[in-house]
Amino acid sequence: MNTLPVQIAFYSLAALTLISAAYVVRARSIIHAGFWLLPCFVGVAGLFATLQAHFFFVAQLLIYAGAILVLILFALMLTRDAMSLHVPLKSHLGIWAGLISAGLGISASLVLARQSWSVTTAHPAGPARQAEALGEALIGLYAVPFEVASLLLLSALIGAVVLAKVERAPAPEPPPLADTLPEPEETRKEPVGVE
């Protein structure tokens, strides 16, 4: 395999991902932060392609750049009044955050870089074989976690519906309607009972 194009792709995708991630954190308006998320997700998808994980390249584009980003933008637009305000940033907290995160980042990078990663000689399998292995593992060794994940998604679906319906529950029961409604029901029921 030719290494130079892969390296160029890696460096440009890494730069795209990191710069747009930095802009997500730095952006003054929330909607800009939301839109900066898109190149970041696309960059990570490209990195997956660099790693020859073809299935996750597509999954990242569909799930993150498609579904999750759209959900976040919807939430931004539903909380429209908050959108116009600039995100306040506490300066004393910012210093602490910088210190903590710098310590975390430096220590993580040191641990990862000092580990001697022996050079892998094995080529990853082709796309078809990789997807095959993934599917076999999903219905074999990982069958139970897979079912638990589907239950989790189902409960999240129901939970999202319940959360969205909470506000509308008190609206359709005004008191005058409640007084007038039972009477016709009783009169209707009586003939049915007689028959």
Place this chain on the structure above:
Amino acid sequence: MLGVPTEYFLVLSGILFTIGVIGVLIKRNPIVIFMCIELMLNAVNLTFIALGRHFVHVNGQMYVIFVMAVAAAEVAIGLGIIVALFRSKETINIDEVNLMKY
């Protein structure tokens, strides 16, 4: 061998995770905090896939599937909570939403 060594991916995902941590710590809007959590989850996915390639094993990719499923569930529920909170309190600044604090 393949073009880019594994540790480059690991250091890159470490930096991406750190950017996410900075965002979670300094931002005051929960939706932006959600975005930064997504950055951190992406960094973790990148680590899993890089190590899965390094050890030529399907486990790394398998965990990414579950991380993506949990992230989707988390976004749906979390954003639902944020929108419900905004409807009832008219603000989502996390310094002003402190009813559970006392």
